[in-house]
Amino acid sequence: MKRRSWLPSVTVLALLTSLVAASFAESPRAQSGKLKIYISADMEGVAGVVTADQLLPQGFEYGRFREFMTNEVNAACEGAFAAGATEIVISDSHGNGENLLVEKLPKNVTLVRAFPRHLGMMAGIDESFDGAMFIGYHASTSNSQGVRAHTISSARLADVRLNGVSVTEGAMNAAIAGHFGVAVIMMSGDDAAVKEVSDAVGPIEGAVVKWAYGFHSARTLTPEIACDLIRDRAKKAVSRIKDFKAYKLKTPVELDVRFKNYRPAEVLAYLPIVRRMDSHTVRFVGKNMIEVSDFMEFVTTYEPGLEP
Numbered sequence: 001m002k003r004r005s006w007l008p009s010v011t012v013l014a015l016l017t018s019l020v021a022a023s024f025a026e027s028p029r030a031q032s033g034k035l036k037i038y039i040s041a042d043m044e045g046v047a048g049v050v051t052a053d054q055l056l057p058q059g060f061e062y063g064r065f066r067e068f069m070t071n072e073v074n075a076a077c078e079g080a081f082a083a084g085a086t087e088i089v090i091s092d093s094h095g096n097g098e099n100l101l102v103e104k105l106p107k108n109v110t111l112v113r114a115f116p117r118h119l120g121m122m123a124g125i126d127e128s129f130d131g132a133m134f135i136g137y138h139a140s141t142s143n144s145q146g147v148r149a150h151t152i153s154s155a156r157l158a159d160v161r162l163n164g165v166s167v168t169e170g171a172m173n174a175a176i177a178g179h180f181g182v183a184v185i186m187m188s189g190d191d192a193a194v195k196e197v198s199d200a201v202g203p204i205e206g207a208v209v210k211w212a213y214g215f216h217s218a219r220t221l222t223p224e225i226a227c228d229l230i231r232d233r234a235k236k237a238v239s240r241i242k243d244f245k246a247y248k249l250k251t252p253v254e255l256d257v258r259f260k261n262y263r264p265a266e267v268l269a270y271l272p273i274v275r276r277m278d279s280h281t282v283r284f285v286g287k288n289m290i291e292v293s294d295f296m297e298f299v300t301t302y303e304p305g306l307e308p
């Protein structure tokens with residue numbers, strides 16, 4: 001009886017609180033008419049890509065597939081702009097970070113190129129963005145499905161875990177965006193990649209441009225239809241951008257990196273900030289995703305012969 005008497009006032013309070021929260025949600029970016037989108041672009045998940053022949057500069061199809069990658073990014077931009085995006089930053093996040101044909105991008109975007117860089121595939125993201133999209137992404141090294149499934153380095157890493165859970169590059173990058181309160185709203189790639197990221201970060205607009213038949217084989221859409229699909233999903237995602245939640249990891253963040261070889265684990269464990277977990281695995285605990293991302297960048301970049 002007593003409970004009942006104060007319940008309605010709680011309901012009214014909750015309603016008022018949600019109304020106040022809603023009015024805050026509309027400000028200040030929505031009121032200023034600005035809508036900023038971050039696009040991280042990889043290449044393994046581009047329609048038609050199945051082997052290194054498309055992925056590496058020395059591959060016989062690379063030149064054409066740079067164009068297809070660029071077209072897919074452009075399709076995402078077109079969809080985002082059509083739904084009201086006012087600013088887009090694109091990061092070229094495959095291989096040397098110099099794949100996208102800069103002169104073929106929309107005039108009103110900016111492009112992040114080359115490595116190494118802070119925040120890796122998410123360089124340039126901050127809290128001023130309203131949403132992030134992943135184009136051409138692939139499944140993780142711990143996924144038995146997926147074209148060119150790997151995590152950061154296909155040659156060197158056997159597993160990457162955040163807070164005990166194996167992650168894809170997509171989930172890791174979503175957690176970097178999440179650190180800044182930015183939600184991933186859309187991604188494209190093969191069926192395994194889209195499923196893996198959606199399972200980890202929650203429902204997003206997914207554009208499946210090919211179906212993995214193996215590490216080096218897939219049934220794929222043609223480039224033009226893939227672009228139509230990406231444009232459509234990007235437009236949908238931006239038009240309902242308020243439906244997506246930032247993917248935030250509990251801090252501090254525990255990063256476990258499993259190498260394919262022994263020696264990186266052995267030598268990294270000389271550092272007092274690194275703990276050797278088993279023959280092939282080290283652990284680093286970062287105070288947040290920024291520290292974790294910088295640690296990963298260091299581990300996958302550093303060697304004493306670096307020049308210049």
Ligand SMILES: [Zn+2]
Pocket residue numbers: 042043044093094095
């Ligand atoms: Zn890549």
